[in-house]
Amino acid sequence: MSRRSGVSPASWLGLGTHADEYRYGTDERFGVVAESRLPERWVKTTCGYCSVGCGMLIGVRGGAAVAVRGDPDHPVNCGRLCPKGLSEHQTIAAPGRLHQPLMRTERTQPLTPTTWDRALDRVAGGFRALMAEHGPDAVAILSTGQLVTEEFYALGKLARLGLGIRHYDGNTTLCMSSAVAGYKSSFGSDGPPGAYADLEQADCILLVGANIADNHPLLAPRVLANQAATVIVVDPRVTKTAMIADVHLAIRPRTDVVLINALMKVIVDEGLVDTDYVSAHTEGYPELVAHLATVDVAAAAAECGIAPELLHRAALAFGRAERGFVAWTMGVNHSVQGTATVTLLNDLCLITGNIGRPGAAPFSITGQCNAMGTREAGGSSSLPGYRRFDSADDRAELAGLWGVPVARIPTERGRAYPDIIDGILDGTIRGLWIIATNPPVSFPNRRRLEAALAQLDLLVVQDGFETPTTKQGDVVLPAAIWGEKTGTYTNSERRVSLVRRAVNPPGQARSDLDIFLTVAERLGMRDELFPGWHGPEDAFAEWARVSAGRLCDYSGITYQRIDEAGGVQWPCPAGAEQPEGGTARLYGDGRFGTPSGRAQLRCVSPQPLSEPPSEDFPLLLNTGRTVEHWHTRTKTGRVGILEEMAPAAWVEVSPPDARRLRLATGDRVRISSARGAVDDLAVRVTATVRQGEVFVPFHYDERCVNLLTVDEFDPISREPNYKQCAVRLARCE
Numbered sequence: 026m027s028r029r030s031g032v033s034p035a036s037w038l039g040l041g042t043h044a045d046e047y048r049y050g051t052d053e054r055f056g057v058v059a060e061s062r063l064p065e066r067w068v069k070t071t072c073g074y075c076s077v078g079c080g081m082l083i084g085v086r087g088g089a090a091v092a093v094r095g096d097p098d099h100p101v102n103c104g105r106l107c108p109k110g111l112s113e114h115q116t117i118a119a120p121g122r123l124h125q126p127l128m129r130t131e132r133t134q135p136l137t138p139t140t141w142d143r144a145l146d147r148v149a150g151g152f153r154a155l156m157a158e159h160g161p162d163a164v165a166i167l168s169t170g171q172l173v174t175e176e177f178y179a180l181g182k183l184a185r186l187g188l189g190i191r192h193y194d195g196n197t198t199l200c201m202s203s204a205v206a207g208y209k210s211s212f213g214s215d216g217p218p219g220a221y222a223d224l225e226q227a228d229c230i231l232l233v234g235a236n237i238a239d240n241h242p243l244l245a246p247r248v249l250a251n252q253a254a255t256v257i258v259v260d261p262r263v264t265k266t267a268m269i270a271d272v273h274l275a276i277r278p279r280t281d282v283v284l285i286n287a288l289m290k291v292i293v294d295e296g297l298v299d300t301d302y303v304s305a306h307t308e309g310y311p312e313l314v315a316h317l318a319t320v321d322v323a324a325a326a327a328e329c330g331i332a333p334e335l336l337h338r339a340a341l342a343f344g345r346a347e348r349g350f351v352a353w354t355m356g357v358n359h360s361v362q363g364t365a366t367v368t369l370l371n372d373l374c375l376i377t378g379n380i381g382r383p384g385a386a387p388f389s390i391t392g393q394c395n396a397m398g399t400r401e402a403g404g405s406s407s408l409p410g411y412r413r414f415d416s417a418d419d420r421a422e423l424a425g426l427w428g429v430p431v432a433r434i435p436t437e438r439g440r441a442y443p444d445i446i447d448g449i450l451d452g453t454i455r456g457l458w459i460i461a462t463n464p465p466v467s468f469p470n471r472r473r474l475e476a477a478l479a480q481l482d483l484l485v486v487q488d489g490f491e492t493p494t495t496k497q498g499d500v501v502l503p504a505a506i507w508g509e510k511t512g513t514y515t516n517s518e519r520r521v522s523l524v525r526r527a528v529n530p531p532g533q534a535r536s537d538l539d540i541f542l543t544v545a546e547r548l549g550m551r552d553e554l555f556p557g558w559h560g561p562e563d564a565f566a567e568w569a570r571v572s573a574g575r576l577c578d579y580s581g582i583t584y585q586r587i588d589e590a591g592g593v594q595w596p597c598p599a600g601a602e603q604p605e606g607g608t609a610r611l612y613g614d615g616r617f618g619t620p621s622g623r624a625q626l627r628c629v630s631p632q633p634l635s636e637p638p639s640e641d642f643p644l645l646l647n648t649g650r651t652v653e654h655w656h657t658r659t660k661t662g663r664v665g666i667l668e669e670m671a672p673a674a675w676v677e678v679s680p681p682d683a684r685r686l687r688l689a690t691g692d693r694v695r696i697s698s699a700r701g702a703v704d705d706l707a708v709r710v711t712a713t714v715r716q717g718e719v720f721v722p723f724h725y726d727e728r729c730v731n732l733l734t735v736d737e738f739d740p741i742s743r744e745p746n747y748k749q750c751a752v753r754l755a756r757c758e
Contacts, residue, residue: 062084062091062092063084063091063092064084064085064086064091064092065085065086065087066084066085067082067083067084067094068082068083068084068085068525068527069081069096069525069588070082070083070507070508070523070524070525070527071394071514071522071523071524071592072106072109072110072113072394073113073171073506073507073508073514074107074110074113074394074655075109075240075241075392075394075655076241076392076393076394076397076517077101077242077243077244077516077517078394078514078515078516078517078518078520078522079095079096079099079101079102079106079110079243080095080096080098080099080100080101080102080522080591080592081093081094081095081096081099081102081106081110081113082094082096083114083508083525083527083528084114085528088528088529089117089118089528090114090508090527090528091114092114093111093112093113093114094106095110096591098591099592100520100606101221101243101516101520101522101592102243105246106243107242107652108242108652108666108667108670109652109653109654109661109667112664113507113508114508115664115665115666116507116660116661116663116664117506117507117508117509117528118531119490119660119664121490121491121663122503122531122532123489123490123491123495123501123502123503123504123534124503124531124533125138125139125503125533126138126139126140126141126143126144126500126501126502126503126533127139127495127498127500127501128143128144128147128499128500128501132479132499136495136496136498136501141535141543144500145540145543145544145547146547147483147499147500148458148485148500148502149544149548150547151485151500152164152188152456152458152483152485153548155455155456155482155483159455161189161190161191162191162448162454163453163455163456164188164190164192164454164456164457164458165192165439165440165445165448165454165456165457165458166184166192166457166459166460167194167195167196167442167457167458167459167460167462167464168180168193168194168195168196168399168403168405168460168461168462169197169393169399169462170195170196170197170200170201170391170392170393170395170396170398171393171394171395171461171507172395172398172460172461172512172537173395173398173510173512173513173514173524173537173538174398174399174401174402174512174513174514174565174568175538175561175562175564175565175568176512176536176537176538176541176561176564177395177398177399177402177403177404178403178404178409178564178567178568178571179538179541179542180403180404180460180537180541181193181402181403181405182404182427182554182555183541183544183545183554184404185404185434185435186427186429186433186553187548187550187554188548189433191435191439191440192439192440192445192448193404193405193439194406194439194440194441194442194445195399195403195405195442195462196393196442196462196464196467197392197393197396197399197400198406198442198443198742198743198744199442199467199468199744200355200358200359200391200392200393200396200744201358201396201744202358202363202406202441202739202742202743202744203358203359203360203363203364203366203367203739203741204217204353204357204363204367204389204391205400205406206363206364206367206739206741206742207363207364207365207366207367207368207371207389207742208367208389210364210367210625210627210741211367211368211372211375211625211626211627212371212618212619212624212625213618213619213620213625214411214576214617214618215407215411216411216519216577216611217386217388217389217391217517217519217611218380218381218386218387218388218610218611218612219350219385219386219388219518219610219611220386220594220609220610221247221517221518222383222609223348223350223383223386223388224244224247224248224251224350224352225247225251226251226348226383226384227251227346227348227349227350227384227385228253228254228346228347228348228349228384229255229256229257229342229343229346229348229349229350230248230251230254230256230257230350230352231257231259231339231343231349231351231352231373232248232256232257232258232259232266232270232353233259233281233285233351233352233353233356233357233370234259234260234281234353234354234355234356234357234358234359235258235260235266235352235357235390236260236262236264236265236266236267236354236356237266237352237354237390238264238265238266238269239264239265239266239649239650239651239652240354240355240390240649240650240652241354241517242652245269248269249269255271255272255342256269256270256272257270257271257272257273257274257339257342257343258272258274259274259276259281259284259356260273260274260276260356261276261277261278261647261714261715261718262647262677262715263275263714264713271342272335272338272339272342274329274335274336274339275715276329276330276331277328277330278634278645278647278718278748278749279360279362279631279632279634279749280328280330280631281357281360281366282362282365282366282369282629282631282632283325283328283329283631284325284329284331284336285366285369285370285372285373286316286317286320286325286369286629286631287320287322287325287326287329287336287340288336288339288340288343288373289313289372289373289376290320290322290325291322291336291337291340291341292340292343292344292376292377293314293317293376295340295344297341297345297377298376298377299376299377299378301378302378302615303375303376303378305615306375306615306616306617306623306624307375307376307623307624307625307626308621308623308624308625308626309625309626309627309628310376310626312626312628313372313376313626313627313628316628316630322336322337330715343373343377344377346377346379348379348382348383348385349374349377349379349384349385350379350384350386350388351370351374351379351386351387351388352388352390353367353370353389353390355392355649355748356649356748357370358389358744359744359746359748360739360744360748360749361632361635361739361740361746362629362632362739363739363742363746364739364741364742364744365629365741367387368627369627369629370387371387371624372626372627373387374387375624375626376626380612380624381610381611381612381613381614382613383609383610386610388517389517390517391516391517393656394514394516395514397514397515397516397517398513398514401572401577401595402568402571402572405438406438406441407438408420408423408434408435409423409568409571409572410423410571410572410575410577411575411576411577414435414436414437415436415437420434420436423571426570426571427571429553441743442743443736443738443743443745444743446468446473446474446477449477449478449480449481450473450476450477450480452480454481456481456482456483456484456485457481457483457484457485458485458487459484459485459486459488459494460487460488460504460537461487461488461489461504461537462494463488463493463657464478464494465478465493465497465726465729466493466657466723466724466725466726466729466731467656467657467723467731468731468745469731469734469735469736469737469747470700470731470732470734470735470736471701471729471731471732472700472701472732473736475497478494478497479497481499483499484497484499484500485498485499485500485501486498486500486501487501487504487537487540488502488503488659489503489504489505489506489534489659490506490659490660490663492657502535502540503530503531503532503534503535504530504534504535504536504537505530505534505535505536505537506530506660507524509526509527509528509529509530509534509536510526510530510536510537510561511523511525511526511560511561511562512524512538512561512565513565513584513587515595516592518609519594519595519607520592520593520594520606520607521579521582521587521592521593521594521595521607522587522591522592523587523588538560538561542555562584565579565584569582569583572595573599574598575596576611576618577595577596578595578596578597578598579595579597580597580598580599581593581597581599581600581601581603581607582595582597582607586605589605590605590606590607591606592606593605593606593607594606594607594608594609595607595608596608596611612624634749635735635737636699636735636737636751637751638717638751639751641753642697642698642699642751642752643717643751643753644682644718644719644751644753644754645717645718645719645749645750645751645752646696646698646719646720646721646749646751646752647714647718647719647720647749648720648721648722648723648730648734648747648748649720649722649723650722650723651671651724653667653670653671654671654722654724655724656724657724657726658724658725658726661724662724671722673707673725673728674706674707674721674722674725674728674730675706675707675708675709675721676694676696676706676707676708676719676720676754677709677713677714677719677721678708678709678710678711678719678754679710679711679712679714679716679717679718679719680711680712681716682716682717682719682754683708683710686754686756687756688708688710688754688756689708689710690708690709690710691707691708692707692708692756693705693706693707693756694706694708694754694755694756694757695754695756696721696733696753696754697733697752697753697755698733698734698735698750698751698752699751700732700733700734700735701732701733702732702733703721703728703729703730703732703733704728704757705757706721706728719752719754723747731747733750733752734746734750735749735750
């Protein structure tokens with residue numbers, strides 16, 4: 026070898042260049058591709074990351090996934106994929122996969138391999154014993170938004186009817202429960218009213234706390250394609266999405282309620298209210314007008330930290346638009362006033378008549394790939410089909426469909442996610458089943474969460490990967506992941522798409538559906554709960570029957586219809602005359618799911634920050650995502666190309682704060698709050714954040730920002746307030 030170059034003499038001569046690694050072949054569908062990615066077959070499926078619901082193809086060769094492509098025929102993404110989607114096949118064979126069940130009898134002992142029989146006996150027997158000794162409140166379940174709908178439906182039946190569990194929730198409460206509660210408050214039901222096509226048909230697009238360029242990348246091309254629309258972005262940071270806006274309202278954190286009230290005040294004062302629509306289809310308008318009369322627009326702009334002229338410009342653009350579209354994500358939902366803020370965004374659309382028409386809707390962009398599926402079918406925050414726990418009629422109808430006594434249907438939802446954690450800490454809950462989620466990284470105030478998990482008598486963790494959560498489990502069940510099982514996802518626009526098994530799960534790993542059915546068998550209830558079920562299509566057929574007549578009606582949807590249409594939007598009643606792709610929008614007839622059939626206008630006043638900056642903690646922390654990673658990096662952190670692009674967390678600091686603290690880009694700092702500290706964060710000095718504020722991405726277990734965040738929750742939705750807490754920075758010594 027040459028000491029100079031580190032390459033062999035053969036390479037100097039053009040030999041030994043590994044040319045065999047760079048050979049090309051020809052694929053019948055996509056033409057010339059690298060031979061290493063040349064598949065024997067392509068399997069149509071749907072992406073398993075965010076809620077956009079992109080269609081894609083997995084290339085399979087020799088029983089392994091070797092490539093992915095965007096599906097050019099899918100109506101959502103038309104062949105495009107984001108960086109995560111383009112590398113998604115690599116998650117299937119990534120390091121850290123769970124191949125066999127693991128178990129320990131004492132917390133001080135290590136997890137060791139065991140058989141499925143022993144593991145499932147411990148799960149079913151352990152949970153039953155805890156409930157027999159301590160009562161029905163002794164066991165809880167925390168699920169996810171990443172299973173297929175068929176698995177959510179099965180889990181709901183198993184939890185509520187099989188185990189008789191009252192406390193059952195999912196990590197969707199950490200991202201979307203405020204949107205759910207806001208829709209219910211305004212319209213009487215959950216369910217996003219609009220469609221992605223509205224982004225291309227609107228005259229004005231208002232994006233509030235929605236950095237779609239990073240978080241939902243395949244929605245950004247739709248906004249960019251609509252050159253006629255005025256794009257307004259509301260976000261404290263100069264995000265990638267803010268950079269494409271015509272108007273960027275860089276409001277101070279927790280002033281969104283102030284802003285929306287001021288926008289509506291201008292619309293009312295300028296005579297831009299659609300009085301015909303308001304009169305025919307809403308209730309509460311006189312009270313709203315009286316509330317808005319107390320709003321001083323100039324003072325509101327000052328409180329938000331923006332110019333009054335910008336506020337007026339945004340209000341007039343939306344008020345004068347023939348088709349106004351409002352979309353939001355975590356920037357709205359992650360707040361103690363998340364539900365209230367969603368109702369205000371609904372108000373904004375209702376008073377301008379922007380609902381139920383092309384280009385016009387209040388649209389919550391969901392977080393996870395199948396958060397909609399669990400909301401509709403999972404039976405956690407509501408009974409399947411958006412039925413209410415407190416409705417005797419809904420319970421009786423569901424009991425009849427399931428063929429069980431109505432007394433077995435719960436009359437209340439039980440504890441929500443944060444209240445389950447409280448229940449563990451107060452000793453009420455002794456056993457917990459965590460499915461496909463990683464709360465030590467994702468839940469606020471990490472130390473309190475870890476103390477709760479350590480206190481359990483029995484912790485069961487079901488996942489496809491080793492995670493900080495599986496390391497704490499007493500029983501660990503290895504689950505199949507995306508690409509290894511079949512079912513459906515429902516995306517943010519209510520489009521049901523197929524997810525197909527392309528390869529086998531590794532080792533002894535099983536699909537979540539198989540695990541749930543086997544637990545039911547251990548309980549002696551499989552035939553009662555899941556009569557005649559052999560696979561996911563049986564689960565889907567039963568769920569479709571149970572959904573019939575509800576807002577989220579799947580009864581006209583089959584796997585075949587989904588395949589032919591490239592996805593079907595609910596409601597899709599059986600026998601109804603409608604497009605093959607289902608129903609694009611809700612509430613076109615002006616009828617809502619409230620007792621009066623009218624939408625409810627709500628008055629909301631702002632609440633101050635509970636933890637404003639102080640002398641000890643002078644900066645305000647904001648958290649969020651980066652395009653390369655997903656949630657707690659359970660999958661993306663194991664994909665080399667994504668990890669190389671964003672290998673570690675960082676903190677964004679404004680130039681004035683950097684000068685005051687004598688920091689430069691690349692310096693290493695400790696960031697602290699009243700709850701903990703994170704060491705060795707790289708500084709990025711950037712004007713994308715305002716003076717007095719800092720931003721840290723939340724994906725990284727190694728530098729977990731949720732050691733800092735406050736465990737404060739929306740009183741209605743129970744969603745955490747991740748976005749605002751007081752912190753300080755100090756250079757690492």
